[in-house]
Amino acid sequence: MPSFDIVSQVDMQEVDNAVNNVLKEIETRYDFRGAKTVMDLSKKTSSINLVTGDDMKIKAVRDMLITHFTRRKVDPRVLDFGQAEATSGGQLKQEIKIKEGIDKDTAKKIVKMIKDSKIKVQAAIQDEQVRVTGKKLDDLQEVISLVRDCDLEMPFQFVNMKK
Structure with missing residues (x-):
């Protein structure tokens, strides 16, 4: 019987490339000059840790991440931006989780x-x-279009199509 799997996967190499591109852009931007901004990707925990000066810079980095993810053909809906917290150095830190896999409720x-x-x-x-x-x-293709049209706040891929 024909079948396929609905999954939510992220290409971590493309995520790494997008993060590196954002870091390069931060180095050249005038509004980040003089401010210490640190951003590192942890592939083990699938998260990005950001430490920067203030709320404006966090919003700017967020916009840059979304732009570079889109350029790299990684859906920006996989980014889960956490709350910004104050650090002891007078800066703000934020953890950005990368959602991968379909959780039970969404499934x-x-x-x-x-x-x-x-x-x-x-x-x-x-x-x-x-x-x-x-x-x-035809029924399987109808299901694919149904899932693509739904609004569940995460990207889906359709893999392992067996005829």
Whole structure:
């Protein structure tokens, strides 16, 4: 039976490239001159740690990250910006998490949406992905367009299409 998986994956090499490009841009920007800004990517925890001078600079870095993620064809919806906290040095720090995988609540919403659509397919949650199985490829393509059109605040990819 034909099937495919709905996943939410991030290409960490492209994320690394985007972060490096933002760091290069920070070095050349006039509004960051004289201010110590540190940004490092932790691939182990899938997060970006940012330490900078004030709220304006945090917003500027946020805009730069979104721009460079888009240029690198990484959906900026994977970025989860945390609260800015004061550090002992009089600066602000912010942790930016990179969301990867589909959490249980979102997976349940996807499965419920597929079942409510009355398309003749079965959807099952497997770890951090949703597997959709059906008899006809047309039904599977209908599910793909249904999931693409929904507004669930995260990017989805459709992989492992088996005929």
